[in-house]
Every structure is written in C-alpha cells, then in structure tokens.
Amino acid sequence: MGKAIAAAVAEDDSFALDPDHGDVIVDFSAPEALAGSLDRAVRAAVPILVGTTGLDDLAIRRIEETSRSIAVLRASNTSLGVALLEELVERAARVLGRGWDIEVLEMHHRLKRDAPSGTALSLGDAAARGRGETMRKEDSRSGRDLQRMEGAIGFASLRGGTVVGDHDVIFAGTEERLVLSHRADNRMIFARGALAAARFLATQKPGLYSMRDVVGAL
Numbered sequence: 001m002g003k004a005i006a007a008a009v010a011e012d013d014s015f016a017l018d019p020d021h022g023d024v025i026v027d028f029s030a031p032e033a034l035a036g037s038l039d040r041a042v043r044a045a046v047p048i049l050v051g052t053t054g055l056d057d058l059a060i061r062r063i064e065e066t067s068r069s070i071a072v073l074r075a076s077n078t079s080l081g082v083a084l085l086e087e088l089v090e091r092a093a094r095v096l097g098r099g100w101d102i103e104v105l106e107m108h109h110r111l112k113r114d115a116p117s118g119t120a121l122s123l124g125d126a127a128a129r130g131r132g133e134t135m136r137k138e139d140s141r142s143g144r145d146l147q148r149m150e151g152a153i154g155f156a157s158l159r160g161g162t163v164v165g166d167h168d169v170i171f172a173g174t175e176e177r178l179v180l181s182h183r184a185d186n187r188m189i190f191a192r193g194a195l196a197a198a199r200f201l202a203t204q205k206p207g208l209y210s211m212r213d214v215v216g217a218l
C-alpha cells in the first residue's frame with residue numbers, strides 16, 4: 001500500500017509525501033506497528049488515518065483513546081465501492097430481518113496476513129447494525145455437527161495468487177438468495193480513497209471518523 005499511496009500522491013499536485021512535517025499521518029502497516037504510529041501522531045498533533053487491519057480489541061481501544069486528543073479515521077477499506085456496499089448491506093439486513101442467514105465470503109492474495117479481512121468484519125458489523133444487534137461471528141466451518149448458530153454471521157476466507165480483494169455478502173433466505181459483491185481490481189482504489197480521507201481529516205477536530213464521513217450521505 002505504501003507504493004500505491006506514493007503513486008496516488010504523484011498523480012495529484014495537491015499532495016506531497018513528507019516523512020517529517022506532514023499534515024496527516026497515513027498508516028497501512030501491521031498491527032504491531034500501530035502503537036508507534038498513534039504515538040507519533042499525538043506527539044506531532046496531526047490527524048491519522050488507520051488503514052491497517054487485523055487489529056485486536058486492545059488496539060481498537062487505543063485508537064478510541066487517541067481520538068480524544070487528535071482526529072483519527074479508521075477504515076478497513078478506503079474504496080468508494082466498499083463504503084457504498086456497507087450502506088447496502090446494512091439496508092438489506094434491516095429489510096430482510098432475521099429470517100435470512102448472512103454469510104460473508106472474501107478472497108485475497110497469498111501474502112495477506114489476517115483473516116477474515118478487515119472489510120469482511122466491517123461488512124458483518126454493518127449487517128448486524130441493520131438487524132439492530134451486536135454481531136455474533138461464526139468462523140470458517142470444518143468438522144461435524146456444524147449446524148448454523150441462529151442469528152450468527154458466518155465468515156469464510158480464500159487465499160491465492162494476486163487477488164486484490166473480493167467480498168461477497170450472501171443473504172440466504174428460503175428458496176432465494178441475495179448476493180451483494182465488490183471486486184477490487186487494483187490497489188490504487190484504496191490509495192485514492194486514502195488520499196480523499198487524508199484531505200478530509202486534515203481539517204477535522206479530535207474525534208473518531210469513518211469513510212462514511214468522507215463520502216457523505218450515500
């Protein structure tokens with residue numbers, strides 16, 4: 001992502017990379033690097049975009065604490081398409097209700113470290129929000145007597161090749177299925193979205209923001 005963001009900066013004259021005096025810190029790294037990035041943003045008193053996924057509860061709490069002193073935007077996916085998909089998933093879950101089972105399927109390149117993807121988890125959260133409840137997660141199934149837990153949201157992850165990022169949210173009802181999908185063909189979609197988020201963040205007060213704040217009402 002570092003290379004994709006550098007390429008996105010090169011195609012837009014209003015941005016420049018400055019490792020020491022930037023207006024916004026953009027973090028697409030690894031969970032173990034996040035605390036250092038947050039500390040750096042607080043010390044410099046500049047907003048930070050957190051694009052890193054695979055974060056545990058402690059890291060998420062730390063992001064929330066940090067957002068009391070600076071503007072923080074956490075986004076597991078900075079593409080416009082996924083921002084819209086989250087809205088569609090929330091709406092579909094609200095309309096369809098508990099009678100439809102929800103499964104999230106994702107595929108990524110062979111080097112991805114975390115599973116399910118951050119986007120898959122955010123889509124699961126959006127579906128649970130639509131149903132008006134907290135997500136109950138059911139991970140990949142393997143074995144026997146694995147009937148679905150009622151109301152759970154199931155996750156499955158595929159890995160291989162250079163796949164940039166595929167996400168399907170499957171609503172399985174009685175004798176019909178609704179599938180909402182997103183396909184990322186190039187990492188530049190994440191990079192351009194990250195710059196849009198950085199531009200938004202540069203003028204924000206302390207607080208916790210999301211891509212929904214960047215794209216506005218969809």
Ligand SMILES: NC(=O)C1=CN([C@@H]2O[C@H](COP(=O)(O)OP(=O)(O)OC[C@H]3O[C@@H](n4cnc5c(N)ncnc54)[C@H](OP(=O)(O)O)[C@@H]3O)[C@@H](O)[C@H]2O)C=CC1
Binds near residue numbers: 001
């Ligand atoms: N929000 C979004 O839209 C997207 C999020 N992502 C997420 O962004 C993250 C990065 O993905 P990707 O670019 O593919 O990963 P890469 O492994 O290609 O790059 C990770 C980068 O982070 C650096 N890094 C790793 N660990 C540390 C550390 N402990 N301290 C300092 N720097 C560190 C690496 O440095 P070095 O090269 O020196 O090892 C490398 O430059 C992942 O969590 C991924 O899921 C990815 C795409 C889109």
Ligand SMILES: O=C(O)C1=N[C@H](C(=O)O)C[C@H](O)C1
Binds near residue numbers: 054113164
């Ligand atoms: O690691 C990746 O590549 C990606 N990670 C993000 C995620 O975990 O959802 C976003 C995108 O799908 C690519």
